[in-house]
Amino acid sequence: MQFTPELSCPAVKLSNGLQIPILGLGTSHDGGYSHDAVVYALTECGVRHIDTAKRYGCEEELGEAIRESGIPRSDLWVTNKLWPGDYGYKAAKKACLDSRSQMGVEYFDLFLMHWPESSRPGCSNREMRAETWRALEELYKEGACRAIGVSNFLVHHLDELKEDCSVVPHVNQVEYHPFQQPKQLIKYCRQEGIVFEGYSPLAKGQVFSNPTVLQIAEKYQRTPAQICIRWSIQNGVVTIPKSIKKKRIQENCQVFGFQLEQSDMATLDSLHDGRHVTWDPTNVE
Template identity: 35%
Template sequence: MKKLKVEKVKLNNGVRIPSIGIGTWQIPNSENLVLSLQSAIELGYRYIDTAAIYENEPSVAEAIRRCGVKRSEFFISSKCWAANRTYDSVMRAFEESLRNLKLDYLDCYLIHWPYTKGEPLAWQSVNIGTWRAFEKLYEEGLVKTIGISNFQMHHLVSFLARANVAPAINQLEFHPGYTQRSAVSFCKKNGITVEAWSPLGHGALLDEPLIKEIASHYERSVAQVILRWCRHHHVVPVTRALTAEHQIENLESFDFDLSDDDITRLDNMPLMGFSGLEPDHVSF
C-alpha cells in the first residue's frame, strides 16, 4: 500500500501530533481490529486512539507489534474511565493500560469524562483531584501529553484555574450539526487543541442533502468535506475507518479548500447527528 503524508499539529506543550487519528470506539477487541489497524498504519496513520472502557487496547498492542514501525513514530492515546477518579485509582488504571498496550509510556492520556455530580465545589474538586494524578504521570515522563475529553466551558473555567499543567487536548463530539461553539472557542483561546470524536455524526451526516450538494461541487465524498471542515476549524478529527478504502478516503481529505460560504453553511446546520451524550447528564 502507498503511504500517504499526514501533516502535524503542534500542541501547547511543544509535542507535534498527526492532524488525523484513527479511532477504535465500539470496535471489539479482535483480529479484525488488528488487521484494520495494520492497514491504517501501512497507509500512514500514526495516531491511534483507544480507551480502557473500549476493552480493545490489546488489539492496538498487537497491531503495533506486527507493523514493524518504530515506537517513536506513533502517537498512542488512551483514556481513564469515569470509575477511576481518585489519585490511586488513576495510577492503577494507567498501569493497566500500559500493560494492555505493551508500552513503556503513553503519548497521550485523557480524562474520559468530567465529573459533574453534586454541587459545583464538589465536582470541581473531584476533577482537579483526578488531574493531580495525570500531572504526576506527566512529570515522571510516563505520558508525553495529558488532556481531557468532553469538558464543557463551565468545567474548564475552574479546572484551568487550579491546574498546574494545562491540558493540551480536549476531545469533544464535534461535527456539522453539533459544533459546541462555546467549548471549542474557549479551548482555542486557552491554547487547548480540540479533537473531534465521531466527526461524521455517527454516520447520520453521510446522507445529509446539504453536505452531499457541497461534496458534489468539489467532486469529493461527504466524509472528505466534513473532515476538511474540521481542519478548517483547527480541530483534529479522530475517525473510525475499518477498511483501507475508507482509511485512504479520510487521509485524502486535506488537499482541497472549502469556500467561506460553504464553511458558513456547514457551521449553521441545525442539530443533527448528536450522540445524546451530554456531559452533565450522562449516568456514569
C-alpha cells in the same frame, strides 16, 4: 498495492511544544475491533495517530497491531483515556500504568480523563476531577504520558480544573461535526492554549444523508465523509474518525489533496443544530 496518501498529514502544536497529527484513527468496542484494519491504516494509509480508551476493551489487541506494523514507537502518536471507574489519585495512577502494560508501550503521547462526572458516591464531581487530575499531572512529570488532557469537558469544568490544579490540559476531546459545533467551548480552549480535538466527525453516519453535505460532495467529486473530515481539519480541529473497514479508512485519509472554498465552509458551519449523537455532558456539574 500500497496506498499513498495525497499529502502528508499536518500536525497541531500543543502548549508544551509537542506536535499532534491533525488526523487520527479512532478505535472502539462499538461496531467491533479489526486488527487488520489498524495494521492497514498504519502500513498502507500513513496513519500515525491512534486514539483508544480502556473502556473500548481493545488495548492488548491494539498494542499487537502497532508492533505488527513495524512502525517505530517514536513515529506514532498514541492516545488513551481514563474511565471514571478509575478516578481518584491512586486508582488513576494504577489504571494508567496498567493500560500502558496492557498495550506494551513505555508511554502514552496523550492521556485523557474520559468524562467530567465521577462515579464515586460521597465526593463531588469537582473534587474528584481535581484529585484525578493531580494524578495525571504526576504521570506527566514522570514521563508516563507526554501530554495530558480531558474529554467531554465544558467551559465550567475547565474553569474549575484551572483553579484547582497547576497544569492546564493540553487537549480537550469533544464531539464535533457539522451538526454539533460548540463554538464558545472552542473559543475558550484556544484562549487557554488547549488544543480542541473532535470525535464523531461523521455524526455516526448522519452526514451521509444530509442534502447540503451531498451537494458539496458532488461539487468537489468527493465523498460526504471526506467533505466533513476536510471541513473539521480546515477549522483547525484535530479530527478522529473511526472505522474498521479498510476502504473507509483509506477514504478518510484522502483529505489533504483538496481545500473547501470559504463559501462552502460557511454553508457547513450553518448546519449546526445542537444535536448530540453520543454522550451529552451538558448537565454534568
